[in-house]
Amino acid sequence: NAGVTQTPKFQVLKTGQSMTLQCAQDMNHEYMSWYRQDPGMGLRLIHYSVGAGITDQGEVPNGYNVSRSTTEDFPLRLLSAAPSQTSVYFCASRPKQGFSYEQYFGPGTRLTVT
Amino acid sequence: GEDVEQSLFLSVREGDSSVINCTYTDSSSTYLYWYKQEPGAGLQLLTYIFSNMDMKQDQRLTVLLNKKDKHLSLRIADTQTGDSAIYFCAGPSGNTPLVFGKGTRLSVIA
Numbered sequence: 001n002a003g004v005t006q007t008p009k010f011q012v013l014k015t016g017q018s019m020t021l022q023c024a025q026d027m028n029h030e031y032m033s034w035y036r037q038d039p040g041m042g043l044r045l046i047h048y049s050v051g052a053g054i055t056d057q058g059e060v061p062n063g064y065n066v067s068r069s070t071t072e073d074f075p076l077r078l079l080s081a082a083p084s085q086t087s088v089y090f091c092a093s094r095p096k097q098g099f100s101y102e103q104y105f106g107p108g109t110r111l112t113v114t
Numbered sequence: 115g116e117d118v119e120q121s122l123f124l125s126v127r128e129g130d131s132s133v134i135n136c137t138y139t140d141s142s143s144t145y146l147y148w149y150k151q152e153p154g155a156g157l158q159l160l161t162y163i164f165s166n167m168d169m170k171q172d173q174r175l176t177v178l179l180n181k182k183d184k185h186l187s188l189r190i191a192d193t194q195t196g197d198s199a200i201y202f203c204a205g206p207s208g209n210t211p212l213v214f215g216k217g218t219r220l221s222v223i224a
Binding site: 031033035040041042043045048056058090092094103105106107108 | 122155156157158159202210211212213214215216217
């Protein structure tokens with residue numbers, strides 16, 4: 001298994017540009033989520049999904065969209081990038097059943113918005 | 115929902131014990147977790163404790179849980195330079211993903 005994969009690893013955007021951060025998992029996990037990590041702020045939940053076709057907002061959803069058309073993929077879209085969205089983005093997944101300690105993280109995407 | 119708090123920095127000498135503390139608010143949390151993040155990497159599960167346990171030991175790691183005070187701690191015995199990382203306390207919040215503390219940056223001085 002590749003686990004949770006994220007692309008790209010690094011990205012630089014100009015203010016106002018849009019882009020999609022990709023996340024995929026091959027473990028057939030129902031739950032997937034996106035976090036952002038900023039210095040001194042820990043990980044903050046952006047959006048999450050409990051299954052294909054179902055998404056919900058987390059703590060900091062503004063400026064981001066998600067969709068979950070398949071179990072494997074959970075892309076995060078930045079609609080109009082702003083410097084405040086400069087951050088490291090982590091995707092995570094876990095199975096619906098079983099112990100929730102089985103949450104797996106991707107390696108992260110480092111995004112800079114100028 | 116869950117709120118998790120932890121101190122931001124800890125510095126220890128190599129060979130000493132490190133103790134990282136965390137407080138949480140959701141008394142219904144069934145599991146509490148410690149994740150480790152090394153520089154430039156994602157988060158990896160370090161250890162976890164079930165809420166009906168007071169203590170869990172795993173090699174150099176000891177997790178203590180005080181449910182009455184909603185306090186969780188992670189003790190690393192014989193701390194090594196390779197233990198330098200950010201350590202996150204985390205707890206579940208219903209059916210939503212894990213809620214993380216801000217992370218404690220552990221620096222180990224040789």
